[in-house]
Amino acid sequence: MGLGVSPGSGTTTPRVAVIGAGYAGVAAAVRLTLANIRVCVFESAHTPGGRARSIQYHEHILDNGQHMLVGAYANLLALLDVIGMGEAGLLRMPMQMRMHPDFRLTTPRLPAPLNLAWGLIMAEGLSWRDRMAATRLSNMVRKPCLPPKLRSGTVAELLAATGQTEKLVRALWLPLCIAALNTPIETASADVFANVLRDALFKRREHSDFLLPTVGLTELFPGPALQWLSARGGAVHLGTRVRAVSGEGRGFTILTDKAKAMGDSFDAVVCAVGPHQLDELGGLAATALPASRPLRFEPICTVYLAYSSPVPLPAIMVGSERGVAQWFFDRSQLGGPGGLIAAVISASGPHERMAQSKIASQAHAELQQITGPLETPLWSKVITERFATFACTPDAPRPGTRTNLPGFYLAGDYTAGPYPATLEGAVRSGEAAAAQLIADLAH
Numbered sequence: 001m002g003l004g005v006s007p008g009s010g011t012t013t014p015r016v017a018v019i020g021a022g023y024a025g026v027a028a029a030v031r032l033t034l035a036n037i038r039v040c041v042f043e044s045a046h047t048p049g050g051r052a053r054s055i056q057y058h059e060h061i062l063d064n065g066q067h068m069l070v071g072a073y074a075n076l077l078a079l080l081d082v083i084g085m086g087e088a089g090l091l092r093m094p095m096q097m098r099m100h101p102d103f104r105l106t107t108p109r110l111p112a113p114l115n116l117a118w119g120l121i122m123a124e125g126l127s128w129r130d131r132m133a134a135t136r137l138s139n140m141v142r143k144p145c146l147p148p149k150l151r152s153g154t155v156a157e158l159l160a161a162t163g164q165t166e167k168l169v170r171a172l173w174l175p176l177c178i179a180a181l182n183t184p185i186e187t188a189s190a191d192v193f194a195n196v197l198r199d200a201l202f203k204r205r206e207h208s209d210f211l212l213p214t215v216g217l218t219e220l221f222p223g224p225a226l227q228w229l230s231a232r233g234g235a236v237h238l239g240t241r242v243r244a245v246s247g248e249g250r251g252f253t254i255l256t257d258k259a260k261a262m263g264d265s266f267d268a269v270v271c272a273v274g275p276h277q278l279d280e281l282g283g284l285a286a287t288a289l290p291a292s293r294p295l296r297f298e299p300i301c302t303v304y305l306a307y308s309s310p311v312p313l314p315a316i317m318v319g320s321e322r323g324v325a326q327w328f329f330d331r332s333q334l335g336g337p338g339g340l341i342a343a344v345i346s347a348s349g350p351h352e353r354m355a356q357s358k359i360a361s362q363a364h365a366e367l368q369q370i371t372g373p374l375e376t377p378l379w380s381k382v383i384t385e386r387f388a389t390f391a392c393t394p395d396a397p398r399p400g401t402r403t404n405l406p407g408f409y410l411a412g413d414y415t416a417g418p419y420p421a422t423l424e425g426a427v428r429s430g431e432a433a434a435a436q437l438i439a440d441l442a443h
């Protein structure tokens with residue numbers, strides 16, 4: 001099946017089906033629309049966003065999981081500008097890490113990497129030995145790439161090779177690795193970790209900023225992006241599951257669980273479903289997928305705790321060096337109601353064997369270690385995403401955007417790229433799939 005039409009040629013406007021309206025699929029759809037390609041988005045859920053979506057819980061709008069962005073998410077931030085949202089739904093603040101009980105790092109408004117150097121000098125809870133060790137790791141990571149042996153190694157090996165102290169590992173590197181790669185340091189990829197640190201800490205000062213959503217994750221990007229798309233002639237089918245992709249003659253046909261969405265023919269397909277959902281697609285899609293080893297996955301659990309009065313968390317976001325929950329976010333400062341806290345438990349661990357009520361009471365107990373005594377929460381809600389991210393190990397089999405089948409492209413946070421499973425990784429892969437498709441259409 002060839003791709004014989006050219007974008008924007010005027011005579012035939014190419015038509016592309018995008019399967020999945022997570023951040024990757026929506027990014028691909030926006031980029032294709034900008035190239036004058038007619039896009040039709042199919043999303044099985046009624047709410048777009050995939051693993052970064054808003055959910056209604058009684059009268060509250062929550063997210064399926066607390067998310068954080070950094071200033072280095074250049075592609076996502078650029079797309080927010082394209083659709084006219086800018087940073088309206090984000091709270092930007094200079095990088096600051098506050099880990100209970102005694103670690104505190106704040107970066108001043110100096111050019112990178114001076115901001116980090118100064119931050120480390122002034123950090124609370126570190127000895128001079130810790131500071132020297134952090135500088136050693138920084139000096140290695142800021143180079144364009146790691147030495148070959150470490151590149152294929154784990155984060156634990158990188159930390160050992162640069163002589164990181166126990167305190168630094170516990171208070172800084174482990175929480176950063178878990179937050180960014182959602183994979184324990186013993187198995188996480190040193191190369192991907194270094195990519196994230198390099199982009200965030202050693203390029204531009206604003207790259208290290210933390211950006212916290214103040215609106216639901218659907219309202220942050222996928223919702224307004226799909227409205228933007230519809231206003232430009234794109235079609236959006238929410239609540240429409242694609243069952244199979246078939247190709248007869250020239251063009252792909254999309255078989256959905258709704259008869260009304262069938263019958264159209266598409267010049268190309270961007271398949272942006274989650275990596276754990278690929279197997280459910282039948283027909284040609286099944287033959288297009290790479291026959292590589294399956295990815296492994298890591299969960300993320302978010303525990304919402306609602307109190308009747310404001311919680312005296314010392315910062316919007318506070319980490320804990322010990323305990324089941326790694327981070328606590330004060331949602332009352334992020335557009336949520338007063339007294340709402342989101343506790344995040346990343347990656348696999350003993351909590352997976354605990355009942356939801358036990359996880360909630362454990363998070364409540366650990367929060368009180370930071371804040372002092374609190375009343376019993378009015379309500380709590382535990383949301384566990386079992387397939388939150390792929391396990392970002394050095395040998396994770398990440399397929400490319402192109403598949404065995406001409407005209408059928410993959411997009412998603414798991415496809416080959418320098419980033420771990422993140423919003424930015426998803427957006428970059430969606431844009432890469434769109435760019436590849438546009439280039440192929442032109443030939």
Ligand SMILES: Cc1cc2nc3c(=O)[nH]c(=O)nc-3n(C[C@H](O)[C@H](O)[C@H](O)COP(=O)(O)OP(=O)(O)OC[C@H]3O[C@@H](n4cnc5c(N)ncnc54)[C@H](O)[C@@H]3O)c2cc1C
Nearest residue numbers: 020022023024044050051065067068242274412413422423
């Ligand atoms: C709890 C949690 C916390 C996280 N925290 C962060 C964070 O702080 N920072 C960060 O950058 N990243 C974070 N991530 C990772 C980030 O959310 C993901 O990397 C990103 O959302 C993946 O986007 P995607 O488009 O690749 O895939 P998905 O979001 O999985 O999108 C796939 C879409 O395809 C749809 N679909 C599936 N099958 C079909 C079908 N047959 N037909 C039609 N549609 C279909 C799905 O419904 C879904 O909407 C977190 C993830 C989770 C789960």
